[in-house]
Amino acid sequence: MVDLIEEKEAGVKLDSKIPEGPLAEKWARHKFSLKLVNPANKRKYEVIVVGTGLAGASAAASLAELGYSVKAFCFHDSPRRAHSIAAQGGINAAKNYQNDGDSVFRLFYDTIKGGDYRAREGNVYRLAEVSVNIIDQCVAQGVPFAREYGGLLANRSFGGAQVSRTFYARGQTGQQLLLGAYSALSRQVANGKVKLFPRTEMLDLVMEGGKARGIITRNLITGKIESHSAHAVLLCTGGYGNVFYLSTNAMGSNTTAIWRAHKKGALFGNPCFTQIHPTCIPVKGKYQSKLTLMSESLRNDGRVWVPKTKELAERVRKGELKANDIKEEDRDYFLERRYPSFGNLVPRDVASRNAKYVCDEGRGVAPTGLAVYLDFADAIKRDGRKVIEAKYGNLFEMYEKIVDDNPYETPMKIYPAVHYTMGGLWVDYNLMTTIPGLYALGEANFSDHGANRLGASALMQGLADGYFVIPYTIGDYLATIGPSDKISTDHPAFRAAEQEVKDTINRMLSIKGEKTAEEIHRQLGHIMWEYCGMARNEEGLRKAKKMIQELREEFWSNLRLNGSDQELNPALEQASRVADFIELGELMVDDALHRNESCGGHFREEFATEDGEARRDDANYTYVAAWEYRGPNQPEKLHKEDLAFENVKLTQRSYK
Amino acid sequence: MNITLKVWRQKNSQSQGNLMEYKLNDISPDMSFLEMFDVLNEDLQKRGEEPVAFDHDCREGICGMCSMFINGRPHGPQGYTTTCQLHMRVFNDGDTIYVEPWRARAFPVLKDLVVDRSSFDRIVQAGGYISVNTGSARDANEIPIPKEVQEESMDAAACIACGACVAACKNASAMLFVAAQVSKFAVLPQGQPERQLRAERMVAQMDAEGFGACSFTGACSVECPKSISLDHIARLNREYLGAKLTSNNV
Numbered sequence: 088m089v090d091l092i093e094e095k096e097a098g099v100k101l102d103s104k105i106p107e108g109p110l111a112e113k114w115a116r117h118k119f120s121l122k123l124v125n126p127a128n129k130r131k132y133e134v135i136v137v138g139t140g141l142a143g144a145s146a147a148a149s150l151a152e153l154g155y156s157v158k159a160f161c162f163h164d165s166p167r168r169a170h171s172i173a174a175q176g177g178i179n180a181a182k183n184y185q186n187d188g189d190s191v192f193r194l195f196y197d198t199i200k201g202g203d204y205r206a207r208e209g210n211v212y213r214l215a216e217v218s219v220n221i222i223d224q225c226v227a228q229g230v231p232f233a234r235e236y237g238g239l240l241a242n243r244s245f246g247g248a249q250v251s252r253t254f255y256a257r258g259q260t261g262q263q264l265l266l267g268a269y270s271a272l273s274r275q276v277a278n279g280k281v282k283l284f285p286r287t288e289m290l291d292l293v294m295e296g297g298k299a300r301g302i303i304t305r306n307l308i309t310g311k312i313e314s315h316s317a318h319a320v321l322l323c324t325g326g327y328g329n330v331f332y333l334s335t336n337a338m339g340s341n342t343t344a345i346w347r348a349h350k351k352g353a354l355f356g357n358p359c360f361t362q363i364h365p366t367c368i369p370v371k372g373k374y375q376s377k378l379t380l381m382s383e384s385l386r387n388d389g390r391v392w393v394p395k396t397k398e399l400a401e402r403v404r405k406g407e408l409k410a411n412d413i414k415e416e417d418r419d420y421f422l423e424r425r426y427p428s429f430g431n432l433v434p435r436d437v438a439s440r441n442a443k444y445v446c447d448e449g450r451g452v453a454p455t456g457l458a459v460y461l462d463f464a465d466a467i468k469r470d471g472r473k474v475i476e477a478k479y480g481n482l483f484e485m486y487e488k489i490v491d492d493n494p495y496e497t498p499m500k501i502y503p504a505v506h507y508t509m510g511g512l513w514v515d516y517n518l519m520t521t522i523p524g525l526y527a528l529g530e531a532n533f534s535d536h537g538a539n540r541l542g543a544s545a546l547m548q549g550l551a552d553g554y555f556v557i558p559y560t561i562g563d564y565l566a567t568i569g570p571s572d573k574i575s576t577d578h579p580a581f582r583a584a585e586q587e588v589k590d591t592i593n594r595m596l597s598i599k600g601e602k603t604a605e606e607i608h609r610q611l612g613h614i615m616w617e618y619c620g621m622a623r624n625e626e627g628l629r630k631a632k633k634m635i636q637e638l639r640e641e642f643w644s645n646l647r648l649n650g651s652d653q654e655l656n657p658a659l660e661q662a663s664r665v666a667d668f669i670e671l672g673e674l675m676v677d678d679a680l681h682r683n684e685s686c687g688g689h690f691r692e693e694f695a696t697e698d699g700e701a702r703r704d705d706a707n708y709t710y711v712a713a714w715e716y717r718g719p720n721q722p723e724k725l726h727k728e729d730l731a732f733e734n735v736k737l738t739q740r741s742y743k
Numbered sequence: 744m745n746i747t748l749k750v751w752r753q754k755n756s757q758s759q760g761n762l763m764e765y766k767l768n769d770i771s772p773d774m775s776f777l778e779m780f781d782v783l784n785e786d787l788q789k790r791g792e793e794p795v796a797f798d799h800d801c802r803e804g805i806c807g808m809c810s811m812f813i814n815g816r817p818h819g820p821q822g823y824t825t826t827c828q829l830h831m832r833v834f835n836d837g838d839t840i841y842v843e844p845w846r847a848r849a850f851p852v853l854k855d856l857v858v859d860r861s862s863f864d865r866i867v868q869a870g871g872y873i874s875v876n877t878g879s880a881r882d883a884n885e886i887p888i889p890k891e892v893q894e895e896s897m898d899a900a901a902c903i904a905c906g907a908c909v910a911a912c913k914n915a916s917a918m919l920f921v922a923a924q925v926s927k928f929a930v931l932p933q934g935q936p937e938r939q940l941r942a943e944r945m946v947a948q949m950d951a952e953g954f955g956a957c958s959f960t961g962a963c964s965v966e967c968p969k970s971i972s973l974d975h976i977a978r979l980n981r982e983y984l985g986a987k988l989t990s991n992n993v
C-alpha cells in the first residue's frame with residue numbers, strides 16, 4: 088500500500104514509499120524492485136557520509152565495500168569517538184536463542200507498541216527482520232558479546248519486553264559495536280575507498296536543481312571553510328537531546344547538520360518526541376555540564392522505590408535517615424505496585440513519569456527532592472555480590488566515582504534525564520529525506536521508534552540503517568540519476584553556500600556582547616526542561632515559545648565570543664551549535680503544542696487517563712507531523728503522513 | 744575549595760607554549776575536573792581572554808577524547824579514571840595543579856591541551872580489523888567461543904584509545920595500545936586468518952609514526968584508565984615474533 092498525502096496548497100509530497108504486500112514480504116519485494124548500480128559503475132559515484140557513529144561508520148564501510156567512493160566526516164579527532172560509543176546496555180535482535188517465544192513479529196510488535204503506535208509498521212518490521220543479521224555481522228567482525236560457558240551467546244532482558252533478546256558486551260555494548268563498525272571503516276580507509284575527514288564539521292547542505300549536491304564544512308583546526316560535492320549525502324549525525332543543555336548526550340552532540348538541512352528543505356518529523364531515560368545520576372549543582380546514564384539493564388535486578396510517606400522522605404532529604412534505615416513496610420516499590428506484570432521493567436517513558444509523580448508528591452530522596460532509589464540489596468542477597476559485580480561492576484564503579492557512594496551497600500539514587508530523540512529528519516522507506524539525494528540514518532531520522540524508544544533498540548536501528556538498508560536503497564537513486572549528475576565545487580551553488588556560512592560566523596564574532604554561548608545554552612535548556620520536558624501543557628508551551636524567541640534575540644544581539652575563526656576555537660563551535668538549538672527548540676515547542684494528545688515520551692498533562700497514563704487520540708493524531716521550514720521568523724508549515732496499522736490493533740498501552 | 748592552576752597555553756602547533764597561572768575560588772568538591780575547566784573558561788571569556796582549548800566529549804569515561812596530563816600523571820592522580828571522571832574531591836583546598844597536554848612526538852600539540860592522535864587511527868587502518876564484508880557473516884552461534892576467551896578479548900577491547908599509555912611512557916611508546924588492538928583479535932577464532940599479517944602491519948605502522956620503543960616499565964598499564972594488562976604486550980611480542988619467524992609477509 089502506498090501512502091500518498093498531498094497538501095493541497097503546497098508542493099511538498101510525503102510519500103513514505105512503503106511497499107505493497109504482506110508485512111513479512113515488503114522488504115524482500117522492495118529489495119527486488121530497487122534498481123541496481125552496475126559493479127563497474129559504482130566507483131563513479133561519490134557519497135558523503137556525515138557522522139561516524141554506528142549509523143555513519145556502518146554505512147560508510149558497507150558502501151565502500153560495494154565499491155562506491157565515500158567521504159566520511161566527523162567533528163571528533165577520530166571516528167571511534169562518536170557518542171554511540173557510550174551506549175551501555177545492549178542491542179536487541181529476534182534470534183530467539185533463548186527459546187522463550189521471541190520472533191521477528193514479536194520484536195516488531197513490542198517496538199510498535201513501545202512506540203505508542205506512532206511509528207510505521209513497514210519500517211519497524213524491516214528493523215526487526217534485519218536485527219538478526221546485525222548480530223551475525225558483529226560477531227564476524229570480532230565483537231566480544233557476552234557468552235555462556237558453553238561458548239554460545241548470552242542474552243538479557245530489557246524494558247518493554249518479556250523475552251530475553253538483548254545481546255551485550257559487559258556495560259560497553261555501544262563501544263564494542265562502534266569499534267566493530269570503526270574497524271570495518273578503517274579497513275576501507277586503508278583500501279582507499281573511504282577518505283576520512285576528522286575534526287571537520289558540516290555547516291551547510293548545498294542544493295542545486297532541487298537535489299542535494301554536497302556540503303560545506305569547517306576544518307576545526309585551521310578554521311578553513313571547504314566545499315565537498317557528491318552524488319548523495321547521508322546525515323548520520325545523531326540526536327538533538329542537547330537542546331535541553333543537560334542530557335546524557337556527549338558535550339559535542341548537536342543538531343547543526345540536520346537543522347541546516349531542514350532549513351534547506353528537508354522536513355523535520357515529530358520534533359517533540361524526546362525520550363527521558365529513567366535511570367540517570369541526579370543533578371547535583373548548577374555547574375553541572377552533563378548527566379550520566381546508568382544502564383537500563385540495572386532494572387533487571389534493581390528495585391525502584393521511595394519512602395511511603397512524605398514525612399519519611401523529608402527526613403531522608405535532611406540527612407536524618409539513610410535509605411537502609413527505612414523499614415521494608417515503609418517502602419513503596421511503586422513500579423512493582425502499579426505494574427505487577429512488567430514491574431521494574433516497564434518502558435522508559437512509563438518509568439520516568441512515575442518517578443516524576445512520586446517526586447512531585449514530595450517523596451523524592453535527594454536534597455533537591457528529585458531522586459528515587461534503585462536498590463540492589465535483594466539481588467545481592469539472592470545471587471551474591473559476585474554475580475551482581477560480574478553483571479554491573481563497571482556501572483557501579485562509575486556511579487561511585489561520580490557520587491562518592493557505594494551502591495553495593497546503599498541504594499543508588501536515580502532520576503530521569505533526557506537521553507534520546509525519536510524525532511528527526513523525515514525519511515521515506517528508503518531513508519531518503521524530502522530532498523532528493525539527501526538521506527538520514529540512525530537517530531538523525533525520525534523513523535522507527537514512534538513516540539518512545541525501547542531500550543537496546545537505538546544500536547539496532549543505527550546498524551540496521553547503515554549495514555542493511557542504505558546499501559540497498561541508495562543504489563535506486565544513484566542508478567536513476569546516473570554518474571554524470573553531479574556538480575563541481577566551483578559551481579555558484581557552492582560559492583554561495585560557502586559565503587553564507589562565512590557570513591554567519593562573522594556575524595557571531597562581531598556581536599561582542601556580554602553573554603557566552605554556554606550561558607545562553609543553559610538558559611535554553613532550562614526553558615526546554617521546564618516546559619517541554621517530561622510533562623507539558625498548553626500554557627507552559629506558549630510561555631516557552633515566547634521565552635525562546637526572546638532568547639534568540641538575545642543570542643544575536645548579546646553574544647560574547649572571543650578569538651578568531653581562523654583557528655581551533657571551541658567557543659565558536661559551541662555558539663554555532665547553540666544558534667541552531669534555539670531554533671529547533673522553538674519548533675519542538677510548536678510540535679508539542681499542536682499534538683493535543685499524550686503518547687509515549689510526549690506527555691501533555693491535559694490528556695491523561697484517570698490513573699495518570701498517557702491518553703492517545705488515535706482518531707485525530709495517528710500521523711507523523713512533518714514540519715517545513717519557510718524562512719526566518721515564519722511559522723513552519725505542518726504536513727501529515729497518516730499512519731496505517733494493518734497488522735496490530737491500536738490499544739491503550741498496558742504494562743499492568 | 745580555592746585552587747591555583749598552571750595550565751599549558753600554546754597558540755598552535757608552530758608556536759612555543761608556556762604555563763599560565765589561573766586562580767579559581769569556590770570550586771565545589773563535587774565538580775568534575777572538566778567542569779572546573781568549564782568554570783575557568785567562562786571566567787576567561789568574561790574577561791575577554793581566549794578560553795583554554797581541551798579535548799572532551801562524552802564525559803562518562805568511554806569516548807577517550809579527554810587527555811590532560813595532571814600533576815605529572817595522565818588523567819590525574821586517581822587510578823583507573825579518565826580526566827572527565829576525576830572529581831575535585833581528590834584535591835585539597837589550596838592545591839596548585841599543573842595541567843599539560845600529552846607529550847609525545849607522535850602526538851603533536853595542536854593548541855593548548857589538544858593533541859593530534861590520528862597516528863592511532865593510522866595504526867588501526869594498517870590492520871586492526873577482521874576482513875568481513877557486510878552480509879557475508881554466518882549465524883553468530885555457529886562460532887562457539889569459550890567464555891574465558893571472550894572475556895580475554897573483551898579485556899583488551901576495552902581500550903579507549905585515549906593515549907594515556909603513550910603519555911605515561913618515558914619513551915612515548917604505543918605498545919600497550921597496539922597490544923590491545925592485536926590481542927583482542929588474536930585470541931578469537933574469527934581473528935585467526937589475518938593474525939600474522941595484523942601483528943606485522945600494525946607494529947610497522949607504530950614504528951613509522953615515531954612512537955618510541957618499549958622498555959617494559961609498566962607505567963602504561965598503571966596509568967591506563969581501563970586497566971589494560973601488560974599481558975597483552977607479552978602477547979603482542981609473541982604474535983609479532985611468531986609472525987616474523989614464520990610468515991611469508993614482507
